[in-house]
Amino acid sequence: MCANHNLSSMKTTLLVVGRTVEPHFITAINDYVQRTKRYLTFEMEVIPELKNTKSFSMEVQKEKEGELICKAFQPGDVIVLLDEGGKEMRSIEFADYMKRKMNTVNKRLVFVIGGPYGFSQKVYQAAHEKMSLSKMTFSHQMVRLIFVEQLYRAMNILSGGPYHHE
């Protein structure tokens, strides 16, 4: 059990656009979400996907998704965009980052994954931080699994568990 868990009032949310559609991703994501909940108050919040997107340009879709993303934010949220252009961290550094956040964030720490075309300017303006998982681009569906695995890894590192090997 993570030593900080019971002392922190922080809630961690992963905000995503659209349901996860691939059954093999759903199973793996749910597994890591459940494992992470042993250490952290954590939930995945899904913004329903837009309908009839075929009639939208890429920019219009990004804008519309951006409106919905911003609507999901609450006062006091610390907003971290998952973005290729963000700060890269090693897993051990991400564990340390989560420890600092648990000690300083009273409300929600919200990680956000963009839709298929990324974030609108409005979302970038609302964000406090940007974090990259790699310089490579992942699909908006796959990046969910990569993030929840890294979050579980970070929490396991903090708890002194055996999951991570340097």
Ligand SMILES: C[S@@+](CC[C@H](N)C(=O)[O-])C[C@H]1O[C@@H](n2cnc3c(N)ncnc32)[C@H](O)[C@@H]1O
């Ligand atoms: C297919 S990508 C969008 C790519 C888009 N060209 C852009 O500039 O953001 C969909 C979403 O997945 C997430 N994502 C993809 N690759 C990522 C990476 N290497 N690090 C962090 N997040 C990533 C981001 O949230 C992004 O908005």
